[in-house]
Amino acid sequence: MTVPAMLRDAGLAALVALALALPVVGIRTVDTGAVLGLDYRFGWVAIAVGIVFGGRLTALLLYDRLPRGPRRIRTKGLAGRSRTLVRYAAVAFIVFAAALPQLPFSDRYVVDTATQVLIYVMLGWGLNVVVGLAGLLDLGYVAFYAVGAYSYALLAKNFGLSFWECLPLAGAFAAFFGILLGFPVLRLRGDYLAIVTLGFGEMIRILLINWTTLTGGPNGLTSIPRPDFFGLAFTRSPAAGETAFHEFFGLAFSTQHRITFLYYLILILALVTGWAVERMRRLPVGRAWEALREDEIACQSLGINRTTTKLTAFAIGASFGGFAGSFFATRQGFISPESFTFIESATILAIVVLGGMGSQVGVVLAATVLVLLPEVFRDLAHYRMMVFGLAMVLIMVWRPTGFVTQRTPTVRLSDFTPDPGAAR
């Protein structure tokens, strides 16, 4: 690239920066007592544009000096080792996750954030069945999360069912809604499917807002029963005839108990989800999902019923969303349609895509990054979403197909010793 071309390129980048910085950085609203006034900071805009111009020019100059050659793409090599590696990583992760509340640095904030990460890990694993394995782009996944949350809240409040009784019911309701969504979209793929699922997610949210008699409308549902530890409540002064957790174990009352219990609860739920999804991937049903993603026509020619295969993917993905929703409701004690907006669906989908479609380990990495990044940059106040966006762009430049791109085969020929007698 010649120097004038570089200057032009850098100028273009600066122009984009100007267009972005002018409204974002240049204008600030200030409270002037009675009315909202505007404060102009064009000096800052100039600095931002200057940095982008200089940075782009430096990057181009440096890039020009780099040795050129075809970029190496690693396709194989880790195949054998990666399996044991993944296993060790999984064990290390579980041990760390189990020990987390006991570690010296962990306090209420750490455990709460970790709980948040695990909710997204669970949702990511659930959505991975639909998007990663079956290849059905679902932009309305939050609908099942909402169905699970409202199922738990309504069943627990109106019928006095316990968390463990509600959990399978919430999963079943979510699965039912998954099938309900699945039927009309059986013939759709790609963009069209994405639009319909997006609409479905909004429909559920709007239903929750407007069905005031059942759902409480925009006000949501309050005082949802909190979970108990095998009948022991996490309260300072339990109701008559009940025993509280701290009384039973002879501990001093601490709000931390409930938070730690909730953390372990979601850890167990998430691990069960991960285990179930990974097992299913290796079963005929999981292979059929992946085959459906690869080639539907070929599936039909092999006698695979596309309808039931797709519906099972929707139903199972949805039921995990429903479980996670129940947990969310019991943790918060309050739910409203506000919690189930499109941005939630987008976040969960981003976790799946960022992790690498279909990868279980990738979901854990991506959920951690997506939850922790905004927390780490909390000090940057309203610039943190900008940093967050920048981080997402960088990740996608660095790893365009997600963190983990290696797909582990569901079965290997070398795992089965040849049996000469069995050949037909």
Add this chain to the structure above:
Amino acid sequence: MSEPLLSVRNLTMRFGGLTAVDDVSFDADQGAITAVIGPNGAGKTTLFNCLTGFYRPSSGALHLQAAGHVHRLERMQGHRIARRARVARTFQNIRLFPGMTALENLLIAQHNDLMRASGFTFLGIFGWPGYRRAEAAAVEKARYWLARMGMEERGDDLAGQLPYGAQRRLEIARAMCTEPVLLCLDEPAAGLNPRESAELNQILLLIRREHGCGILLIEHDMSVVMGISDRVVVLEYGRKIAEGTPAEVSRDPNVIRAYLGEEESAA
């Protein structure tokens, strides 16, 4: 040979004003290789799509005789043709599952049996021993077909990364893993070099000899058609113009005209 394996009767397939297959009738015998040939656009692939449930014929009947039961293919739902009537097919442009290994491709072909063995996932998820045995047997069948196709070493390679010829053979192996009574091959020799075509001939003869399934073959490669077919059906513009042994068909004036064009009378 008492009853034919497949009998096509007055099959017609119309797309709007276009009649792609026009009143075609022929039989394909048990354990025989029947070739369907014809110039481009003669309706061969449309015929296959009707047979394998991708199109519903406008009129006509497709009867498949298997194990003393007559399946009426023209009335069956797509995936049931493969599952119940046991008609398997390959595609003109290879349709493997490219991101999955060769072995996985062959296991997906045994989906319905494995699904039943896994108790529709409910038993399999807990590692039920019956499912493990069924899976081991399925892998063994896959290994057999990989060996037959000369690619035993490549079972754990991604199907999409196999050489072209191996992909063609893998697709045939995958179709055979469904244990078909009728195997429909849509241009299996397309893109193969002469040596690979000769190998393909051997494979098809072996399938017929050892597995006794009938083969229906669309092919342009005359070395394949003439070398191994028992019967040849010739289509042109959707109509059947000739039928017979390879030798008869190659002498048929209608066929020569269709392929080489009209001889000018006063040349």
